Amino acid sequence: MNEDADKNERPPRPAVAGLLGHSIEGDPQKHVYRLLRHGEQPEVIATGTLEECEKALLVSLKEEYGTGKPNLPFFTLGGKQFWADEFVYAGWRIQQNVYTEHYRLLDPDDIRRAWGTYEACRVAFEELRRKEKVSLKSRHLVVLVHGIIRSKDSMRRLIGALEVAGYAPESINYPSTRRSLDEHAEQIERILDAAEDVDAVSFVTHSMGALVVRATLARQSKWRERIRLHRVVMLAPPSKGATLADLLKDFVPYQLLAGPSGQALTREGAAKLPAPPCSFGIIAGGRGSQDGFNFLIPGDDDLVVGVNEAKLAGADDFAVVRVAHSFIMNDPEVIRATVTFLKTGRFGIMDEDK
16 A cells, blocks of 8 residues: 555544534644534534634534523632532633532633533533633643632632643632542542643642542543643642541531541541552641640641641652641642642652651
């Protein structure tokens, strides 16, 4: 077979892949593209330039799914314990309500831009992305996962530092007290399965967020076939479980407050999770002495998690800083060390208590 014939028989390269049953394929060098709708048999519904196929894609999607219910854009709190992110891109997010199960599209300022079904919100985002020229500044995604009873906003200072460092950070909102640890892991998995324009992913976690990520990385996920797993930074993680969770696990008010995830914070719950299958580092909070802030926790601690409870075999680096549990992600030294670890695999913090 001659070389030209071989080239002609090669499948076209994807330009836009896997969007609600549609894809655009073509050859950028020849500027020839085609829009396909995938069913039992792929159907070509448009051909032409990439711009022409993208316009035809929006028309087809809007005809099939619409762009949601009538919407008056208004400011929201961004979702706290009752909303779960299902899709994120450059600060935009599609969230599902835990109770009503409907979806909404929020822009980076937490303004609702569409609502209804997931598909309708996804189409609305696709239209707005093109209209407002939304794009990622990096193909290295950093997923930030907050702790229990917190929200995506608790990681705000880290987001700014990661953007300056050249990453594409996304702080994920998950209903930490409303669902189980496995359900949180499934949610993160869905977000990564739907991630676009991403070549590599790292994670930065606070407190229980570390257990959510460990549960996520223990799953056999589709996103691992196309996105490279880079590094994980865990801030004040209950790696071996938390003494406080063991003490409170049968206490009804704790069960009501912490929800299903509260039981995952015990020693028994944490022991079920493997360490991340990649380079990872841990920063714990403490007083830097034999006795910590909380007399209920053996050894040094940050009021909530003990230093020894934060340790996990296989870590590439471990450091202790004099910061309380709830504020560790906002500490300037911790923020600098987090960025440094993502770049080098070391925190750059001198610590005698490793």
